[in-house]
Amino acid sequence: MRADAKKNRSQILTVARDVVTEHGADASMRDIARRAGVGLATMLRHFPTREALFEALLCTNLDTLTQKAVELERSTSADEALLSWFRELVAFAQNYRGVVTMMAASHTNPDSALYASCAAVHSAGARLLLRAQGQGTARADMNGDDLFALITALGWAVDQPSFAPRADHLVHLITSAILTNQPGNDFKKATS
Incomplete structure (x- = not known):
């Protein structure tokens, strides 16, 4: 060039x-x-295309989130890794209003310019979830697709001006529903 x-x-x-x-x-x-x-x-x-611009613009951020998941897998307890990564992904969504809708549409469309980056983020989240499930700290009845859907829903919500001030509270509510050892949730391990 x-x-x-x-x-x-x-x-x-x-x-x-x-x-x-x-x-x-x-x-x-x-x-x-x-x-x-x-x-x-x-x-x-x-x-x-707009997607090509967003792919170039967001690729670095999505790659950073994917790499962050790898680092968290190695250095943090499973539940803390998932929680920390989840919060970073929501913060990313807040910085780029409207990106969650594009990610949701792209993560299953191999023809999308955003597909590879979204698929990598999806896979990273699924790995963090599986690790937490393996340690008994996350609900066993969900998978990576469910996690991505919850992140997408939360990203959409905090993108709305009326919900943005409650972003931290909403993150806590969602992660309390995912992680079995978070204070205030009703999803205790069946073996307890």
Whole structure:
């Protein structure tokens, strides 16, 4: 890639990050190009679709969340690893309004530009859940798809202005329903 093309691509991504944080996933491609100081045609050469732009924009964050899951698997108790990762994923969803809907649609669509990153995050969460289940600290009647659905639902909820102030409380409610050893939940191990 030529130096000027690299510079344009980098500028587009920098501006896109700000615009998406400000306006959410429905941010205008034309507005991003204008703010980046490039023509729409230049932007579309780099990112022919909104999904391609989001894939480039979000890939680093999703890869970081996947790597974080690996680190947590090695260094933290199973329930704390799942809880910490869950909270980081919700914080990510809060930073990029509207991204949860795109992730939910992409994680089962191999033709989506976001598929690989979403599938990796989904798999990382499933591994953390299985580890917690193996140690008896998470509900045995759920799987990675259920976890991803709960994260998606919570991500959507905290994306709404009326629920955003209650994000921490909602995370606690959901994780209390998943983890069997959290204070205030009714899902105690059957063997207790």
